[in-house]
Amino acid sequence: MPIDIKNIKKQFEKSMNDYDKNAVVQDMMASKLVIELEKVSSCFDNIFELGSGTGLLTKRLVKSIKSKNYYANDLVEKSKLYVQKYVPNVQFIAGNALKVKPGKKMDLIVSNAMFQWFENFGKAVDILKAGLNSGGILAFSTFSPMNFKEITSLTGLSLKYKSQDELVEILKISGFEILYCETFYEEISFKTPLELLAHMKHTGVNSLSEKTWTVKKVKEFCDKYLKQYPSAKLTYSPIIIIARYM
Numbered sequence: 001m002p003i004d005i006k007n008i009k010k011q012f013e014k015s016m017n018d019y020d021k022n023a024v025v026q027d028m029m030a031s032k033l034v035i036e037l038e039k040v041s042s043c044f045d046n047i048f049e050l051g052s053g054t055g056l057l058t059k060r061l062v063k064s065i066k067s068k069n070y071y072a073n074d075l076v077e078k079s080k081l082y083v084q085k086y087v088p089n090v091q092f093i094a095g096n097a098l099k100v101k102p103g104k105k106m107d108l109i110v111s112n113a114m115f116q117w118f119e120n121f122g123k124a125v126d127i128l129k130a131g132l133n134s135g136g137i138l139a140f141s142t143f144s145p146m147n148f149k150e151i152t153s154l155t156g157l158s159l160k161y162k163s164q165d166e167l168v169e170i171l172k173i174s175g176f177e178i179l180y181c182e183t184f185y186e187e188i189s190f191k192t193p194l195e196l197l198a199h200m201k202h203t204g205v206n207s208l209s210e211k212t213w214t215v216k217k218v219k220e221f222c223d224k225y226l227k228q229y230p231s232a233k234l235t236y237s238p239i240i241i242i243a244r245y246m
């Protein structure tokens with residue numbers, strides 16, 4: 001499915017008020033990312049956070065990792081207000097993470113639950129490494145091809161997720177040393193498939209499809225879901241990677 005940046009921005013902007021209550025897996029990913037990153041270093045002069053959203057990662061990161069300059073970015077301008085709660089002097093740059101230019105090289109580029117929206121991971125890595133100092137760290141979480149497997153099997157809708165091995169291979173070819181990688185699974189249960197759809201909407205994942213679902217389509221999805229699965233559940237499959245640019 002081609003990535004539509006305008007649609008991603010629209011869906012995340014709409015979901016921001018409900019995001020933190022619903023993004024339990026994304027919060028878990030942020031926590032794991034910070035725990036592992038702290039083992040690499042607890043201090044970076046220049047940090048650039050990509051896709052900062054409502055600041056779930058920012059909140060955890062600044063508790064454990066010190067920096068001199070904190071830059072943050074998101075497609076959604078409003079993200080700045082959330083990040084400022086945790087980093088009052090943040091230098092926020094709105095726009096596509098692969099196009100914005102903070103004006104200096106970074107010691108850490110970090111991102112939680114965002115890289116799955118990159119159309120071409122290899123190209124993204126090449127752009128990001130150009131913004132890293134030698135020895136700089138790229139630390140991110142994303143999702144594996146098993147993510148939302150229930151939705152993919154019922155609708156055919158999915159992002160072009162890459163496996164941990166594929167991501168690692170691309171990073172190594174690009175000149176990165178892998179310091180940490182992990183894939184894990186989290187299943188969330190809901191009372192009904194309708195609740196499951198609401199959960200996805202509140203975490204901005206409606207951007208999987210450019211069209212708003214009609215009432216008929218929602219009903220069809222719920223009926224189909226209950227025929228195929230005994231109860232409403234959604235499988236998340238996050239990947240955490242920390243790599244050093246040599």
Ligand SMILES: C[S@@+](CC[C@H](N)C(=O)[O-])C[C@H]1O[C@@H](n2cnc3c(N)ncnc32)[C@H](O)[C@@H]1O
Nearest residue numbers: 012051052053056057074075096097112114117
């Ligand atoms: C799932 S949310 C994660 C937010 C936050 N990092 C967290 O830990 O909860 C993904 C965020 O990435 C942003 N995003 C998606 N694609 C982007 C891009 N190409 N450039 C900048 N931000 C992007 C979205 O607007 C959204 O706020």
